[in-house]
Amino acid sequence: MKRFLSIVLASLLLFSCASHPRNRSASPAFFHPDAIKVREAFGLGVDQIPDGQRMNQIGRSIWALCRNVHPVRSSLDLVFDNNHDGRIDKDELRVARGYLYGSSLLSLNDVDPALAQQMAMPPRTALSQDDLRVWDEYLFAKPQIFLVPHALGNNFERKLAGGAQSFDGKVIQSALDLVSRGAAEAFLKTRPLASASAIPASSWVARGPVKSQLQAYANTSGTGVVSEQEGRIADDALKAPHPVKTAFDRAIDFSSFGFIDASDITIARRAAFLPVAKVQAYAKGPFPVVTKVDALLDIDGDGVVTEDELQIDAQALSPDGSSSQIPPKLLAAFNLNGDGRLDANEIERALEFFRPHPVNPSNALDVALDEKKTGFLSQDEIGIGAGHTAKGRTQSLDERIQALRLAAENAPKQTAVFSQKHINITGKKLAVVGLTSTTKNIGQEDLDGTTTFLENAFVNVGSVSIVDRSDIDKVMSELELQLSGAVATNDTNAVKVGKLSGADIIVTGTISLVGKKYYLNVRLITVDTGDILGSSVASADSPDGFLDMCQQAAAKMF
Numbered sequence: 294m295k296r297f298l299s300i301v302l303a304s305l306l307l308f309s310c311a312s313h314p315r316n317r318s319a320s321p322a323f324f325h326p327d328a329i330k331v332r333e334a335f336g337l338g339v340d341q342i343p344d345g346q347r348m349n350q351i352g353r354s355i356w357a358l359c360r361n362v363h364p365v366r367s368s369l370d371l372v373f374d375n376n377h378d379g380r381i382d383k384d385e386l387r388v389a390r391g392y393l394y395g396s397s398l399l400s401l402n403d404v405d406p407a408l409a410q411q412m413a414m415p416p417r418t419a420l421s422q423d424d425l426r427v428w429d430e431y432l433f434a435k436p437q438i439f440l441v442p443h444a445l446g447n448n449f450e451r452k453l454a455g456g457a458q459s460f461d462g463k464v465i466q467s468a469l470d471l472v473s474r475g476a477a478e479a480f481l482k483t484r485p486l487a488s489a490s491a492i493p494a495s496s497w498v499a500r501g502p503v504k505s506q507l508q509a510y511a512n513t514s515g516t517g518v519v520s521e522q523e524g525r526i527a528d529d530a531l532k533a534p535h536p537v538k539t540a541f542d543r544a545i546d547f548s549s550f551g552f553i554d555a556s557d558i559t560i561a562r563r564a565a566f567l568p569v570a571k572v573q574a575y576a577k578g579p580f581p582v583v584t585k586v587d588a589l590l591d592i593d594g595d596g597v598v599t600e601d602e603l604q605i606d607a608q609a610l611s612p613d614g615s616s617s618q619i620p621p622k623l624l625a626a627f628n629l630n631g632d633g634r635l636d637a638n639e640i641e642r643a644l645e646f647f648r649p650h651p652v653n654p655s656n657a658l659d660v661a662l663d664e665k666k667t668g669f670l671s672q673d674e675i676g677i678g679a680g681h682t683a684k685g686r687t688q689s690l691d692e693r694i695q696a697l698r699l700a701a702e703n704a705p706k707q708t709a710v711f712s713q714k715h716i717n718i719t720g721k722k723l724a725v726v727g728l729t730s731t732t733k734n735i736g737q738e739d740l741d742g743t744t745t746f747l748e749n750a751f752v753n754v755g756s757v758s759i760v761d762r763s764d765i766d767k768v769m770s771e772l773e774l775q776l777s778g779a780v781a782t783n784d785t786n787a788v789k790v791g792k793l794s795g796a797d798i799i800v801t802g803t804i805s806l807v808g809k810k811y812y813l814n815v816r817l818i819t820v821d822t823g824d825i826l827g828s829s830v831a832s833a834d835s836p837d838g839f840l841d842m843c844q845q846a847a848a849k850m851f
Contacts, residue, residue, distance in 0.1 A: 326372055326392055328555070331480070334368040342481055351481070352473030359390050359433075383668065384651070390433055392554075393476045396547030397483065398425055399560055401475050404482040408475055414449045428472055440465055483559060497565050498527040506564035513540035513692050515575050531558055540692050543648075576684035578603060583683055584676035585662060586647065592620045593810070594834065598677050606678075607693035609635070610643050619845070621838040633844050647678030647690045718817075718826070723751055724760040724796035727787040732806035739836055740804075746840050747800060747815070750847035760796045768793040791820045798826070802846075810834060815846045826850075 329339065335351050337343060343351065358369050358381065365371055365379050373381060373389045381389070401409035402419045409420045414427060427449065431439040442461045445451050453471070454464045498511050500519050508519050511527035519527075527541050534554045537546050542553055545561040579597035582588050592602045602620075609619045619635055627635055627643040635643070652668050653659045662674050672679040680689035725744050730736075735743075748759045768790050791799035802815035811833045817826040831845035 326388065328480075330372045331369070334372050335481075337481070348477050348481070349470065349474055352470065352475075352477040355393050355476050355480075356469055356473040359386065359393060360436075362386060387669075390429075393480060394425075394429065394432065394472070396422065396425060396557070396560060397554075398428075398475055398479045399547070400479050400483045405475075405478050408471075408478065411471060412475055415452050431468070432472065440469075483555065497531050497562055498524045499565075500524045505568060507561060508565075510544040510561065510564065511541055513544070515688050515692065531562060534558070540689075543691070576682055576687045578682075578687070580677050580682040580684055580687070584674065585658060586678055587676040589622050589626055590677055592622065603677070603688075603690070603693060607690055610640050610647075610690060611694050619841060621834060621841050624841050633840055644691065644694075647675060649675065649679060718798055719756040721755075721757050721797040722760055722795060723748075723755070723757040723798045723800065724765055724791045724794055725751075725800045725802075726765060726790050726794075727799075727801040728803075730804040732804065732811075734806055735804050735811075735836070739839070743804065743813070743839050743843060746843035747802070747847065750844045751800065753844075754848050755850075757798070760791075760794050764794045765790065785823070788818060788820055788823050791818075796820055811836070811839070811842065813839075813842050813846050817850060 332339065332341075335343075335354070354367065354369055357367070358373060362383060363370075363381055365374050365381065370381055373385050375385055375388070376382075398412075399420055399422075401412070406419070410418045412428070413420050413424050417424070439460075442459060442465070444459055445454055446460075450460050453468045454460060455467075457464050498507060498519065499505070500521055503509050503512050503517050503519060507527070511523050512519050513523060513526075514520070523541070526539055530539065530541050530545070530553060534552065535542075536552055537543055545557050546553060547557050547560055578600040580587070582591050582596050582598060587598060588594075590598045590602060590606050592605060605620060606623065609623055623643065624633070624635065627639045627646075629639055629642070630636070649672055650670055652663045652670060659670065662670050664674065665671075672681045675681070677687065678690045680687055680692065725747050728740055728744050728747070730740060744762075751757050752759060772790065772793070787799055787801050797820055799818050799820060800815055801818065802813055805812045805814070812830055813832070814828070814830050816828045818824065819826060827850040829846045829849035831842045831849070833839055833842035
């Protein structure tokens with residue numbers, strides 16, 4: 294029994310080998326085979342179903358393709374030789390195994406219930422995902438253990454042995470024929486998508502409280518209620534095969550290779566009639582940091598990732614740029630061009646990193662995370678960002694971002710009001726004066742550097758011109774006796790310095806140390822009237838993060 298349980302647990306790994314479609318440029322072997330070409334390789338027409346003997350032959354061809362790396366030697370191999378190098382490599386094997394021995398086998402419960410019952414673990418009489426994981430363990434994960442003669446180790450093997458006293462060569466061949474015949478039937482007998490599409494997709498996903506398994510897939514925000522937007526996204530996904538693009542797609546990518554095919558859609562639609570007695574609640578933070586990727590999400594470095602930190606991380610990585618506050622750890626990890634912000638390409642790279650993905654040999658962190666040496670980083674190896682925590686399943690960053698975007702769609706008026714509060718100082722002359730520190734940890738050299746950072750930040754986000762520091766220093770020198778260093782604490786004096794130096798707008802600010810964090814509080818003041826146009830607060834863990842802190846402080850006003 295212990296051995297049987299270990300089979301089930303260990304087999305969870307290989308079926309996690311999903312590849313997000315946006316990774317295809319980096320890993321061209323992850324592709325979606327053309328079903329028509331696969332049929333042609335078997336010598337079959339679009340709707341032709343072979344007889345029993347021919348089906349068995351096709352099953353053996355499928356096993357010959359999927360058993361190991363090998364040179365191209367058949368027309369079926371040619372279909373899966375995506376890089377045309379005359380060899381079925383490990384990535385092409387992963388696609389073939391997911392395509393032909395993956396979750397599409399579940400369709401056997403409909404097209405050949407008797408065969409499905411033979412393949413299911415007792416006492417079940419129909420195939421489940423657990424059965425597929427065990428078959429994957431036998432066929433691909435540890436064939437050196439299970440596909441060699443050995444004593445019967447569990448009830449599943451006893452069922453397959455059919456009265457034999459050991460798992461000998463004859464039993465092994467019979468088991469291979471059984472599952473390969475199942476793979477052939479699942480591929481060739483599954484109802485064509487066209488007939489399944491006769492019912493409009495909009496009728497499949499009901500809006501409202503989650504009651505069916507399909508609604509649970511659609512409810513990517515985890516609220517327990519399928520919103521109009523979530524329903525629309527799911528409806529669109531159930532119309533036709535397509536690359537994985539959304540959180541819902543990832544939920545129904547049962548074959549785990551980055552493409553929603555006819556089998557995935559059929560299984561998902563069937564889930565509309567499967568009730569869920571209780572929607573499983575997401576685990577809530579704080580979550581202990583377990584993986585190196587978890588540490589990137591731990592903004593304050595206290596060893597746990599809170600819900601607030603995850604929300605900040607999700608906002609920072611939202612493709613629509615919904616947050617100007619980028620946590621320093623994310624900025625350091627993904628700001629590849631060194632401009633102090635995350636552009637669209639860098640955000641996309643970051644999101645790819647937090648999803649299960651093939652190991653990039655040139656990425657040291659990828660290689661370090663691949664402790665199981667499978668060449669693929671699974672959800673549990675990545676951790677919290679992928680939705681796997683020490684407390685159980687939680688919302689992944691993708692799902693949190695999806696929820697943020699849905700919330701934004703639901704509140705267009707709030708977004709419009711917020712946009713009216715943005716400050717427009719384009720073309721104005723700006724002077725940073727009166728920046729001071731309330732902590733002894735920050736000296737004049739750090740203040741001068743921070744002043745420069747602030748000037749650059751306002752140039753970048755406010756499109757202003759900056760008053761030359763020499764002009765400000767000259768005015769300060771002329772007024773030194775009058776001001777007696779009071780520029781930092783008196784807005785009237787600061788405005789006077791700004792006016793005499795030719796500025797339209799001045800920036801004043803203070804740096805404080807509270808606990809272990811530095812906080813920058815800045816204000817934007819008009820020289821003509823002395824009115825405060827805006828203020829903001831940004832933080833940094835150390836002086837090394839002051840550049841990012843200044844950019845955050847400036848960006849929050851625009």
